Amino acid sequence: MTGPVRSVSQALAILRLLAARGDAMTLSDIARETGLSPSSCLNLLRTLVSEGLLLRGGEGRRYRLAADWAASGVLRGAAQRFVASVRPALARMAEGEDAAIGLWQVVAGERIALVALAESGAATRIHMAEGQRQPLGGGATGRALAAADSVDEAELARRFAAVRWQRALAFAAYAAQVRDTAKAGYAIDDSYGHAGVLSLGAVVPGMPEGQRFCLSASIFSGGRDKRAIAELGARLVTLAKAIGSDKSADETA
Known part of the structure; x- marks a missing residue:
């Protein structure tokens, strides 16, 4: 039996982090909080942005949950x-x-x-x-x-x-x-x-x-x-x- 897909688990960790914080975060902050390397974190963030789950912009080009995802509360524990x-x-x-x-x-x-x-x-x-x-x-x-x-x-x-x-x-x-x-x-x-x-x-x-x-x-x-x-x-x-x-x-x- 195969185990969890690591990249999926890491992407969900990023989404849950942003949902818990409730505000936009920089790449370095997200990488530090999730324990990911900056390069791995950047690749995941780019994918999540391209899929419409995250938005990037504003001061410092920070990442935040897309409005629909933030409002749904589905990522909140x-x-x-x-x-x-x-x-x-x-x-x-x-x-x-x-x-x-x-x-x-x-x-x-x-x-x-x-x-x-x-x-x-x-x-x-x-x-x-x-x-x-x-x-x-x-x-x-x-x-x-x-x-x-x-x-x-x-x-x-x-x-x-x-x-x-x-x-x-x-x-x-x-x-x-x-x-x-x-x-x-x-x-x-x-x-x-x-x-x-x-x-x-x-x-x-x-x-x-x-x-x-x-x-x-x-x-x-x-x-x-x-x-x-x-x-x-x-x-x-x-x-x-x-x-x-x-x-x-x-x-x-």
Whole structure:
């Protein structure tokens, strides 16, 4: 019995990547993300363009899905459909809380990627961009994931060491913050991960095996008192539970 046709699998990997990103990408970006050599990737991209599945143009001659393919959603996996479904709930919380609300996904085991972002209409905003990545142990999301994983001290120390902290932080203090997270249900990072930014993190429970997501709420440090921060953390946990349950994310208040 013959196995899968390698070139077909590679072409589908390119299509799924562009569907997941939702925007145009350069040849070098696509090759790097899929692990293809630039020459092999270029040949596949040319074929997909000639077959009408991809379009090429705009700044940097980037590649994107043809409109019909992008609209169909047929290339989206379960994770991408989940991300799309929760965006309205993120937007409502961002506007109601005057905060940047992010959805992060664990990727490649050791890093997390920002896969959805909702911002308020405030004139001054915290700079974040979908697609950005950070080490698994970094930020409030890293503490939340560590608490949810109940990692031992050795694993916690390994995750901690992989982060470039913006503000001095001892491992003992980090470990204590992870323990506090386990009790509260949400994590806090005040300017350690990003100077001048206070972020909160809460793991999305009840996801299928292999899909791990975490919510974040980011505000400027010093802008709210402890009580207001705790209230924001509690609402973030409520949202995480709602989108991780059988309820539609669009029904979340």
